[in-house]
Amino acid sequence: MSVSVETPTRRPARPVPAPPSDSAPPVGVERFSGRGLWTLVVVLAGTFMAIMDSFVVNVAVPSIREDLRASFAQVELSISGYVLVYGLLLVTGGRLGDLFGARRLFLAGTAVFTLASLAAGLAPDPVSLVVFRVAQAVGAALFYPQVLAVLQTAFTGAARARAYAAFGATIGLASVAGQVLGGLLIHLDLFGLGWRTVFLVNVPVGLLTLLGARRTLSPTRATTAGRGLDVTGVGLLSGALLLLSVPLVVGQQAGWPTWTWISLAASVPTLVAFLVWERRLAARGGSPLVDPALFRSRVFAGGNAIALTFFAGNAGLFFVLTLQLQNGMGYSPLAAGLTFAPLAVTFSVASLLAPRLQARLGRHTLTLGYAVNALGTLALLGTAWAAGDGLTGWLLMPALAVIGLGEGLGVSPLISTALSGVPARVAGAAAGVVETAGQVGMSLGVTVLGLVFSAAVGGAQHTAEPAAVSQAFTITLVGNLVLALAALALLPLFRAAPTAPTASTVDRN
Structure with missing residues (x-):
């Protein structure tokens, strides 16, 4: 079956003094077949893995506490630490994909996530588990924004609508599959590994996703030299999100001490400072986050x-x-x-x-x-x-x-x-x-x-x-x-x- 394509005809009125993008205008697939279909399968595998991991750990909390002799706070930190770091790095991960190509960031993020999952499944103590969960979050934040970027640029017309539909269906299945699969894996206690299987299950899925991504995702490269990551913007946005997210994640458990309210209040001017910086950087012809x-x-x-x-x-x-x-x-x-x-x-x-x-x-x-x-x-x-x-x-x-x-x-x-x-x-x-x-x-x-x-x-x-x-x-x-x-x-x-x-x-x- 042939693959019909649509080549964009609109071009910028003048040379684009903007951050680097892919080496050519995106060619959107209008019908699912061949490479386009496998591209969708690969990015949806990444979606399933990322969403499932957000839910699968919750049911393992009692088993982790008992096996690692972890405090409730340590186990909660393994969950909240993932949420915090993942939320902090999503925009940065997406921007890195714009700068260096969605394929590179998808591969790098999936590799980090898979290795961190293996390490988390073998964690000898609570502190190691928290560290490896944070590493998982870094990997997820690098590859997950590339999923939407690929759906937006690799498909057009009805194919894009169906790709987003499949994306939504994957989110629904992964959300419940995480809770059900987590409970089932712990109940089965495969090879006597107990709670560790909820992390180790990501390893074969991650390796297959990596293999598929290498074969199907189109290589991309930057075309404008000298345009790097907006480090100041990353710092200001990360600071604003950190000031907002930490109280939201740990405030209730901590009893809402004074520092949580100060942190929430400080997030507003920090976010304003980020917006002001981005406007000024764009006005100077820079490359804002x-x-x-x-x-x-x-x-x-x-x-x-x-x-x-x-x-x-x-x-x-x-x-x-x-x-x-x-x-x-x-x-x-x-x-x-x-x-x-x-x-x-x-x-x-x-x-x-x-x-x-x-x-x-x-x-x-x-x-x-x-x-x-x-x-x-x-x-x-x-x-x-x-x-x-x-x-x-x-x-x-x-x-x-x-x-x-x-x-x-x-x-x-x-x-x-x-x-x-x-x-x-x-x-x-x-x-x-x-x-x-x-x-x-x-x-x-x-x-x-x-x-x-x-x-x-x-x-x-x-x-x-x-x-x-x-x-x-x-x-x-x-x-x-x-x-x-x-x-x-x-x-x-x-x-x-x-x-x-x-x-x-x-x-x-």
């Missing part, structure tokens, strides 16, 4: 605002529902993971159906998805309120299936719309910004809704009576509903948005 011209598009800026709100609601729901299932209803990690299965199935199905709906409804597909998500959240709230202490996983599943349907229609179309019109030379950094918005949103959602849950349960989440946990879960679902409705209310930013900036528009700034 994030081109300020991107945010002149209401599509891109609005997409990031919606991503922050939408993912805050999703992550908050997953967090409080896990507490309800395990602490309120006494479910094992495996049983709790299986309760999420209907959500994952409908999420994946909806993601695959999204391109057809987009062809008919356009951006109204997002309106439909977020409305269904809000209705599912309302149904979940009604179910929890009506069932009270008699709530079971079976009663939750229908509402969770509806929520998954809405989320599936709301993830891949959101990302593809936010990145529409983004020039190929900054696709990596733009993808990193969208991913960072989602990551910050997830941290905010877990923190804010976690605070609501803790206040409702009286502060003792792990020792509270099941009835108190169930009541707190019902109360917290009101906050989830507010976030679901907020994401729906932000959609006019897309509908009223002018066309996103083209390559020439960004190049002039």
